[in-house]
Amino acid sequence: MTAFVDVGFKQVQEYLGRSRSLWGRRGASDLLLHASDITGSLSQGADELGIPRIKKTLDEYQPDVTVNQDALDIDGVISLTSHDSAKAWEAGLALAREMRALLPACTVEVSLYNQPSYAACLAPGVAEAPSSRLTFWPRPYEFPLHKLCDECGQSGASHDLSETGSQVCPDCWQRCSRTPRGQLFPALKKSDSSQAGWRSGFLAEQRLWMAIDAQHAGGRELEVVKDFAALAKMPAMNDDAVQHRFSEDNHLATIFADGNGLGGLFAKARERAASDGTGESLDSLRALSQGIKEATAEALLKATLKILRDDDAQLPVIPHIQGGDDVLVTVPALRAWRFLRTFLEVSQERYAAFGDPDRPPTMSAGIVFCHHAFPIGDQVELTEQLLRQAKKHVQGNGMSFAWADVTWDGPRPVTGRPPWTLDELNQQTQTLNAAVALPGSTRSSMRTMLSDPDPVARQTRLRHFVTRMPESAPFLSGILGANWSRGTSLDPAETQKVLDTLSLGRWWSE
Ligand SMILES: [Zn+2]
Structure with a gap:
């Protein structure tokens, strides 16, 4: 028998959602990746967040306990193996405690399996019933007189965030990037990308930046936008986009x-x-x-x-x-x-x-x-x-x-608005192009007419409208069919479809 131990983060969505700020979610998501990739490249570059401490803890148990090379590469899980079941369990608990020290609000579960092979641990009935399992729950908030964290409101505040003037708990503090985003990318550009090191809070952005850079001969060193306002200012794909x-x-x-x-x-x-x-x-x-x-x-x-x-x-x-x-x-x-x-x-x-x-x-x-x-x-x-x-x-x-x-x-x-499928969207591209060509006032008028609760009145008003504004005909027949104006009423599903296509068309740009 061989011992297999999984140390994994649980209830990840709830954990990420403790913070309503984007930096908090990004930071937490990246920390989980760092913490569970202790032997991989992500462990580099997170020194300031204490990730190497997890690695050091594991080193203390090697060579008796090692990282399980057979294990699946699952984000948020560290898999260990050993011939000594007690040692493997002890190492798992030590890693879990270290993770909890870094991220006090997360839930970590340690599971021990004694099985002939790693594959055997995956069998139905076995995976859910390990030989031992221990869950480290988030620490409860025990001191009611203490000021609560300004970010999550769930734990006591202990650190000052100088940028915002707020006070945050240890977990939210860990989520803050130590490198301001503005400083990260100039550094990335000057150095060889692969040597720049990963920065927690920006993993997804760094990966995409490098992938784009690698697509272009000689690199394409794009700046990152400063903030959402700058992103929103970027022009449409076509300079003549009417929107x-x-x-x-x-x-x-x-x-x-x-x-x-x-x-x-x-x-x-x-x-x-x-x-x-x-x-x-x-x-x-x-x-x-x-x-x-x-x-x-x-x-x-x-x-x-x-x-x-x-x-x-x-x-x-x-x-x-x-x-x-x-x-x-x-x-x-x-x-x-x-x-x-x-x-x-x-x-x-x-x-x-x-x-x-x-x-x-x-x-x-x-x-x-x-x-x-x-x-x-x-x-x-x-x-x-x-x-x-x-x-x-x-x-x-x-x-x-x-x-x-x-x-x-x-x-x-x-x-009342149903989701769309990709096929539906692809079938409606001509109609959406027609919607984009309509003046804003025409769209607003149509929307007002369609809010009439009487299906017969809706149809009559729309039919009358098309005779006055023939440019709206291709749009309407694209949704309702060429003979729509022969009908006597416009049913709720048809009405919804026209309204939804108008809404979708607002930002449509081929
Ligand atoms: Zn907090």
């Missing part, structure tokens, strides 16, 4: 995308690896995990290249989080649909290689358009709600998205 006249270049879009059907896929692959116990099936399980990560990274890179203008001096994408199959990014509003379409198309192409050919994994996204000053915490919450809608809509069968335009629709998901 300029009403957008005033102050809108952006935040997109949260996540894969569907991957849980089931991994469960099947794990079961196979456990039942036949061969090196090949373990390899294919590892290849699946790696393949999904690479597919997502490629979709992000290709979507970024698709919205990169030749004359751009800045990176038009701010990636906040990129881990496994999920991505959280912000882009200029007028480049958002092009970005999303490419992202979903590339994901679809790449995901086709995995799982059941009739039903490969898919990708869903929530997308929020708003003024750049709309708080990022609210943007992220709204994208999460929309992402859930989009996922539910396709139930893993197809690529889907749901959107809200805060300025046009209000700050919550629109009642």
